[in-house]
Every structure is written in structure tokens, then in C-alpha cells.
Amino acid sequence: VLNAMDARERGAEILTRTACTAARRQKDCWHVDITNVLTGEKRTVKARVLVNAGGPWVNDIIGRVTGTSSIRNVRLVKGSHIIVKKFWEGEHAYLVQNPDKRVIFINPYQGDMALIGTTDVAFGDAPENAQIAESEIDYLIEAVNRYFHKQLIRDDVRETFSGVRPLYDDNEENPSAVTRDYIFDLDNADGAPLLNVFGGKITTFRKLAENAMDRVARYFPDMKPAWTVDAHLPGGDFEDADFERFLAAFQKRHEWLPPGLARHYGRLYGTRADDLIGSAKSVSQLGRKFGPHFYEAEVTYLRRDEWAVTVDDILERRTKHGLHLATAEQDAFSNWFAADYAKSA
Numbered sequence: 001v002l003n004a005m006d007a008r009e010r011g012a013e014i015l016t017r018t019a020c021t022a023a024r025r026q027k028d029c030w031h032v033d034i035t036n037v038l039t040g041e042k043r044t045v046k047a048r049v050l051v052n053a054g055g056p057w058v059n060d061i062i063g064r065v066t067g068t069s070s071i072r073n074v075r076l077v078k079g080s081h082i083i084v085k086k087f088w089e090g091e092h093a094y095l096v097q098n099p100d101k102r103v104i105f106i107n108p109y110q111g112d113m114a115l116i117g118t119t120d121v122a123f124g125d126a127p128e129n130a131q132i133a134e135s136e137i138d139y140l141i142e143a144v145n146r147y148f149h150k151q152l153i154r155d156d157v158r159e160t161f162s163g164v165r166p167l168y169d170d171n172e173e174n175p176s177a178v179t180r181d182y183i184f185d186l187d188n189a190d191g192a193p194l195l196n197v198f199g200g201k202i203t204t205f206r207k208l209a210e211n212a213m214d215r216v217a218r219y220f221p222d223m224k225p226a227w228t229v230d231a232h233l234p235g236g237d238f239e240d241a242d243f244e245r246f247l248a249a250f251q252k253r254h255e256w257l258p259p260g261l262a263r264h265y266g267r268l269y270g271t272r273a274d275d276l277i278g279s280a281k282s283v284s285q286l287g288r289k290f291g292p293h294f295y296e297a298e299v300t301y302l303r304r305d306e307w308a309v310t311v312d313d314i315l316e317r318r319t320k321h322g323l324h325l326a327t328a329e330q331d332a333f334s335n336w337f338a339a340d341y342a343k344s345a
Helices: 002-009 055-065 134-145 202-219 243-253 259-277 296-305 311-318 327-344
Strands: 018-026 029-036 042-047 050-052 074-085 094-097 103-109 113-117 159-168 182-187 194-199 289-291
Touching (some): 103 134, 182 202, 259 296, 296 311
Parallel strands (some): 050 194
Antiparallel strands (some): 159 194
């Protein structure tokens, strides 16, 4: 989301909730059909170069959308996490090793919780269907119990989440041994270039993007040199990357904010927290309260600046408020959001 915000502020048009349904070459240009999945609106846009950064859907885009082909593939490897109540004192994290040589992290999470992960399981279903298996939950619990006096049980697991890693298929049999590097495949045989990206991971995304731009630079003779190595993402422009110093200054500017709420805003939004607060001079001016550290002003900001359009966008994808709300509170927020969204639509 932060990358999309940054791109928008530099002039890009960001189309969330939009499916690319077809792309075809016409001489030296791509004609791309797109559909807004919420409104059904269809458009056709033109592009000099098409970059397929579809992650786990990269091969689907090659075959179904562009009608091209590639000798390269990705292998989907599922990674799952569990969330439990934090069971140690202090803000430190742990890294433990299993007999299978994989390491498991145990991190403080959301204040009073712990995030434990991750697994590595070959996955053959559609990426959007990824969800944790009971065997993965058992695997992560056993990893913790091998090292800690506190013994976790299944009922300690408060929430789980899973995703798939689109790893470049290098024919390794063991999913944990598959390369985490990335490969580019530049298809320019029929005019307009198509750059397919296979593999990669979030910790290398900036360098991957920089290298991708290098691969297509010849098609854009006026392209400027790479610049992102020294750039900050939206909200990250505080001095010396010193969060505590930034937070102290933020709290001084807004002394009426309770410390926990100030930390929540600072941690999630950095220097953009001032935009979220706007002209408010008291907690009551932040609007309706839905739960701990969760006020209407944050919902307004997420809808206005971060493309949030659903309850899950708010409670799960942009924040983790859902972990801190009782069922009745979640229901109340969902009902309010549906009514308010319909009113503003």
C-alpha cells in the first residue's frame, strides 16, 4: 500500500480492485483490457511496455491474459502463521530451529500477542485459497514447546493466516531449498515488450524493481537513474529512523492523545499520522469509537488515502484492529461501515 501511495504522489494512476482481463500487442504497443471488479466498469489502456509482476499468478497472466508463453514457471510454497497470547516478558523475539533444520520465529505482536511462523508446504491449489492446515498448526506448536517451559495447546491459537510464496521453479525437491532469488524473462519477439517476473520476496522487492527497470530502460531513452536506495516510503521520513524520538515529538504536538493511541498512530502511519488526526484537538473529535485505539478518524483516513473499501480492508489488511475487538464490537463496526459506505457511495 505504501508503494502504491508513493507512486500515486509521483503521478501514477493506481487502480485497485481492477482485473486485467486481456492484453494484446498491436505493433509496438500493448492494448490492455481492465475491469473494475466492484463497479463492472471496463476500460482499455495502452502501454509501451507491460510488466507482469503477478507473483503466484504470473503464469496465469502469461497464458490466459497475454496469450504468450514462457519456459519458466513458479512453484507455490505455502507459509502459515499462528497468533497466540504473548507468554514471556520483554520485547525481544526468538528464533528456534526444528529437527528438519528450518527455523521458526516467535515475535512480540500487537502488544500482548505473539506471532509464530512460518511453515514451508508445497501448494497446488489456487493462491487465493491458501489457508493453514491442522498439521501446520501442530508443527508450529511443537516447535515452541520444544524450547519453552510454557507449553502451548491448540486452544491457545487465537488466529491464523497463510500466504503463498511464488518461488522460481529450479527443480528442487524440498520446498525449503527452492531458490528465493528472482528471474526475469523479457519477451520482445513480437513488438511491444513483455517483462515477466518469476520469484522474489518482500525483502528484496526494491532491488528487484530497480533491476526490472534496468531491463526495460532501453525502451525509455529519457528514463532517469535509479533513486529508491535513499528514498523513504510515505510516513517514514523521520530523522535518523529514530521512532521513539519521532513519537515523543508527535505526542508533544498532540498532548491530548492518550499514549497508547499516539503510539498506535505513530507506529502505523509515521509522519502521516498528523494527516489522520487533521484538525482534531481532543479525542472526542476523532469521531465514533469502535474499540481500543480505534476511532472513526482512522477509518476516514484509510478510505481516503489507502483505498480501503471493505471491513476486512480496515480490520485486517490495513490494521489488526480485528484482533482486539470482541465479536459484538466487530459486528457493530461492520454494520456502521456498511451504512456509512452506502451513504457516501
